[in-house]
Each structure stands twice: as structure tokens, then as C-alpha cells.
Amino acid sequence: MSRTGAHCKSSVVRLVCQTRGAPGRRGVSSILCNPGALWHNHGGAGSSRVPEISVLSHVLLPLVAMQEALAAMWQRIRILFVLIALLGVVHVVNVATNYGLTQFGVIPRQPASLRYIVVAPFIHGSLTHLGNNLMLLVVFSFLCLLRPVKFYLAASAMIIVCSGLAVWQFARPGVHIGASGWIFGLWALSIALAFFERRLATVLVSVLVILVYGSMIRGVLPQSPYISFEYHLFGALAGVVAAAVIPRVRWLCV
Numbered sequence: 282m283s284r285t286g287a288h289c290k291s292s293v294v295r296l297v298c299q300t301r302g303a304p305g306r307r308g309v310s311s312i313l314c315n316p317g318a319l320w321h322n323h324g325g326a327g328s329s330r331v332p333e334i335s336v337l338s339h340v341l342l343p344l345v346a347m348q349e350a351l352a353a354m355w356q357r358i359r360i361l362f363v364l365i366a367l368l369g370v371v372h373v374v375n376v377a378t379n380y381g382l383t384q385f386g387v388i389p390r391q392p393a394s395l396r397y398i399v400v401a402p403f404i405h406g407s408l409t410h411l412g413n414n415l416m417l418l419v420v421f422s423f424l425c426l427l428r429p430v431k432f433y434l435a436a437s438a439m440i441i442v443c444s445g446l447a448v449w450q451f452a453r454p455g456v457h458i459g460a461s462g463w464i465f466g467l468w469a470l471s472i473a474l475a476f477f478e479r480r481l482a483t484v485l486v487s488v489l490v491i492l493v494y495g496s497m498i499r500g501v502l503p504q505s506p507y508i509s510f511e512y513h514l515f516g517a518l519a520g521v522v523a524a525a526v527i528p529r530v531r532w533l534c535v
Contacts, residue, residue, distance in 0.1 A: 398445025421467035440466030462516030469520030
């Protein structure tokens, strides 16, 4: 049995064992937690003992696996909704204060600005800026959330911090804001994982990202004085580093 199957089976046994004393579940829990109970139920070593256990396993295991899958999917959908709501609320506050939150962006080589590297990705200069970034952030966050939530949180934290530090140290003077560094990091992560892991599912995701969003590579080059290509470039580099490092941390991947 695969690790996933073993986990699901242990979950079934654990779930039913915990409800042994619950009304209406005593019969099922007795069978799964103490298979010998069938001897008493059938008055001896009856031939139906193994078939009954097999039937219960085939009925309960898929149900519990489906329940766990739906719960995991709902958890990821909630994370995306929270992300959308957070960015939306921050922008509303920014507009209400006449874009006063812009001062909390990253200003290269200004010591007081160093602490803002973790908040700058949530601040945007216009509704168009927010809309473009939000759409891509949701797409690449969803792809990353196909893995454990811990993996997504660790990758996002590494990308935000590393790209922010690099922008603070090397970027042009100005105020650098927006989630584009985060987006380019997740984009590069989705592609680079295929090289470091070399699994079929990872390669398929990488190929899909290249086919649909491959043109994003142009964003790491200087284009406009009003666009922080540095955030794009350092975000993408941080994503490659995250792809190389995070899968090696086993507890983040299970």
C-alpha cells in the first residue's frame, strides 16, 4: 500500500476508534478497532469475518479519503479568498488615505525602509496595478497550493523576503511596491521545480506555465521607469532558490 493509502487507512481506524463510545457507531467501531468482535457477533469463527471487514474497508476508506480531499480543497480556497480580501482592503485604505500607504514601500538603501520589505508586496499604486497583479497571484498561488499549504507559505515567505532584500540593496532609487516580485517568484518556482524534482506531474505543470505564461520572462528586463523590473528579476531568482531548497525540507512537503 502506498503512503497515501496507509495514511487514509490509519485515519479511518483512528476516526472510528475515537467514536467507539458514540451512540449508533458502536458496531462499526467494534469491528474496525477490534476485528475479533466479529467472532462474538457471529457466534464463533464464522466464514463472513474477512468479507465483512473487507466490505467496511471498501466503503469507509473512499468516503474518508473524499472527505479529507474536500476539506483540503476548501482550506486552499479560503486561503485564496483571504489573500484577495487582504489585498483589496489594503488598497481601499491606500486610496482612502490618498495613497498614503505608498510610503511603506521599499526604498533602496534607506535603513528605515528595510523593515517594509514584508508589507510592500501588499501595496499597489492603482486599481489597474492591483487587478493585474491579483489575477496572476491567484493563478500561481493556486498552482503552488496543489502542494501542502506549508510549502506555499514557506515559498511565499522566502520569495518576499529574499526579493525584498535584493531590491533594497541593488534596485534603482524610488519607492518599490506591489506583488509582482512575489508573482514572478511563484512563476519561476512552478517552472524550476520540474528541473529539481523531475516528476511527471511537476513537469506537466511546468510545461503548462511555460506555454501560457512564458512571455513573462520579458518582465525581468528594464521596460519602463515606472515598473520595478528589479522586483521581477529578484523575485524570479528567489523562486528558483525556493525550488531548490524547500523540497529538501521534508516536513514542508508532507
